[in-house]
Amino acid sequence: MAGMSRYILLFLWLLQGTLVLADEPFRTFTTAKGQSFTARLLSYEGQTFYLEGKDTKLYPVPYNQLSTADQVYLRKAAEELRIPIGDPRKISAEETMEDTPEPEPTEVSGSMEMDDEPRLMAPKKAKPKLRPGSFFSYRPVNLGQDPNLAVDLKSGGAPKPGEPIDFTSHVLPILEDRCTSCHNEPYEKNGRTIQPKAGLALNTYELVMKGNLDDTVVTAGDVEGSYLHEVLTLDEDDDMFMPPKGGPLTPEQIDIIKRWIGEGAKPKGGGAGVADASEGVSFHDHIFPILEERCFDCHGEPYVRSGRTIHPKAGLALDSYEAVLKGNLDGAIIDRGDHEESTLYVVITLDPDDSEIMPPKGDPLSPEEIELFKKWIDEGAKEYPSDVFEKPKEEKATVALTSVADRNVPLVDLLGKRLTKPSKTQIEAASKTGALVTTLSEKHSMIRAEFSEGPSLIDNNSVGALASVQNNISHLDLSRTKVTDSVMGNVRKMKNLTWLGLRNTEITDQAVKQLTDMQFLRYLNLSGTKVSDRAVNDLSKMKDLEEIYLWNSKVSEKGIESLRKALPDAKVIF
């Protein structure tokens, strides 16, 4: 009977492979360098797409070697699941292999002498990714077993709130999915022994803890000191970033590994289990489960729905310890050691009729839960039970921007820290009307937008395209463009603007009037504009301005004099 159902499954799988994944048509592809050729798309694996030429030859092509239009096509094909994953040469073989027992590996006679007998087992092939909700994504469960538990054990599903991490059911599936294709125990292939990359195998608990010749990769209880965690969280461009292919681990996966190390990197889950709250409240053991249950619907990580990115409400994510401490644009929500000053605590303890109460739907948090939050904040908002909370210094963790000058941190850096780096798509959208849009440095989240080419073609409408990154713009250069006063409607939306160049434009006093409440503006270039003495009053209100350029404008010497008097610390160039 079991054998029967296996064949039905196999049949269905093949059916899906042939019916759902219809052949892609032939089309012309162009490489980034301008070469073009005709081919049709077969499949993809990681960043490599497999194209079949008219001559039926197979061409593996790296994604970034193709023109932008082709990349869009490929991305779409992959996103809409029109093409399968994997090398087409292997896919056909794999399909027939599906669910049939792996042939017993045979010992190769006369093999070299080795200290370690190679376990003759090749790394597991990546499983085909199934569409969520697909029939095949459901797994059979034995009668009498808790279905959720069974699925978790088999697939390495997310640990339940508050549940300690188990190596075998939570960590190992991640390693097997993403790491062991390179970091596999030595095995024989075509008569040669394949050693794990970097001498590091990650197939079992013992191997993970053993590390390699350099060092161990996991230090129990010390997340920061564990190399395994470090390489997963490096910058993606970093040479040591892991996994090197197929994109980074998901935040949940990294979180599982982090928690596993933090809990002491034990072979069997649990051990002590969740510590009692009376011995100290930690984010990991007590707070996260509550957040997960009550807050994630609105304050989870950003996700894509119908092609649009849905950001967490109020720009506040609560899906990780770092995110909770970071807060949002309005500032931090946790004041370590002081629950009354912590916005998070305030909003969950409001009157149930208050429109601001969180969570807005369902019952308010229970008194026990609220007590946990209070205790957690007062104890210093620790992440793990073992963390030691240091008393905050006199200076508060969140610094009001007015004290920036004393602290000698450039304003743009401070503003940048409160925002996330804009995505490539956002920057592309902002550049549509001819603007050169770049981040201030590689990792900075603030943006400089300028119209460097053909400024005479740039008008008010061109500035509108910058809306997609308006919060991130710190420098805006509209010099020599055809913008007029009404452009200020868009400029005013750039709340974090510090540097504004309006040199040699048709801007008048009306525009200056609209700038008076731009609180972070420090540099204002109005040279060669029609700004006159009537703007001096408005300029005088902007006490934080550091540099004002009015050379060649309509402002008189008298106007400059009164402006210099009103803003004694600013550099007024006339």
Place this chain on the structure above:
Amino acid sequence: MKSDLKNLDELSRREFVASAAKACLGVGLLPMAGSYIHTPAQAFQPGPRPAKARHLIYLYMSAGMSHMDTFAPNTDADKDSYQGPISPIPTSADGVFLSENLPETAKHMHNAAIIRTMMTSQGAHAQGTYLMHTSYQMRGTISHPTFGSWVAKMSGPINSTIPMNIAINGRIGSSGFLESKYGPLPIGNPNAGLANSKAADYLDQTRFDGRLAMAQKMNASFLGTYDQKQVRAYTDLYNDAVKLMRSEDLKAFDVASEPDSMKDLYGRTAFGQGCLLARRLVENKVRYIEVNRGGWDTHSNNFESVANNCADLDKGLSALLLDLEMRGLLQDTMIVLVSEFGRTPRINGGNGRDHWPYGFSAFLAGGGVKGGTVYGKMDKIGRNPVDGKFIDPASLNATIGYNMGLPLSDVQYSPSGRPFKVAHDGEPLMDVLNT
């Protein structure tokens, strides 16, 4: 003309011959232009740190400027055998003195810094110039890229129509092993603008388009048969050149459109007008502009020649600093003035000064520079630093590169696979920069 030519130092003479060949043999810019122009594919890349300065105007005093008579007057030194008749004057920065030859520049000292302990290992013009421009010693086996080429390569264009590395009044060095498009585009005469970039008068728009279309028609069958990168690149080159010819950004090169008052402010000399052109190019967001001024090889009759040179230098430099500040561009633009080496503190028999690679000066101003700073002080014979340490050309370039946000540790490989860095192993001198 002949006498002017004699006054030029050797390097400039050679440049002159090269330019003459270019003009007489008809080796114009246009067939080359394509290689300088950038496709949007290599767009501006932000560096590892926010750039304090986004543009660099590099004023190169070719042939060895006498530092004691310009930026490092030595008040302790004996007048007869060392300092000579030139006395120091106070500047807009407290406690900083310049030579009396630079009265106008002295008014801008609050925006500038001077390094007075520059040292180079090369005492000959060609080698010294090479080291100063590339941070590497001249070798028979390789041609190193100039600093401007590194800037062009590492940060990409801000304006994609105009080349981003421009050399006014003669070009020094090349893109070396980097792609030739990053090399300096030479402008021989700032008043003449970009040579060969205009269509002839008798060619109106329709006729010009007609000719282009004809050329394309004739090429079509060849292109069809040999559809290769190199072949297409040649067509692209034409397209890029035409794009530049018709671009409004080409006006950046047109110094003639400046009002007379502006031309007079900068001084109507090759250097003055070169500085004016440099300012126009900064307005059009060119990243690197070098203005070259020769005539500093004062082995004899030093004081008269230096005073003459300084009249021109002082006017052009001070006008540049003033003009950039008025327009609010100084904050974004770094100005560097340096020479391949200094000249001997001791005055020689012919009332001149000879080559002196120990302890000369570099002048830095504008965006990111800590205004009113002097780094280092030499003893009275100029042999050893009394204060501060020696700064070699690589470290000067590292300082500039740091200020411009370039990745100093980024390694580029020559075709033979050897590693090179933007400022060799120079360490940025943070004392002269705002951090």
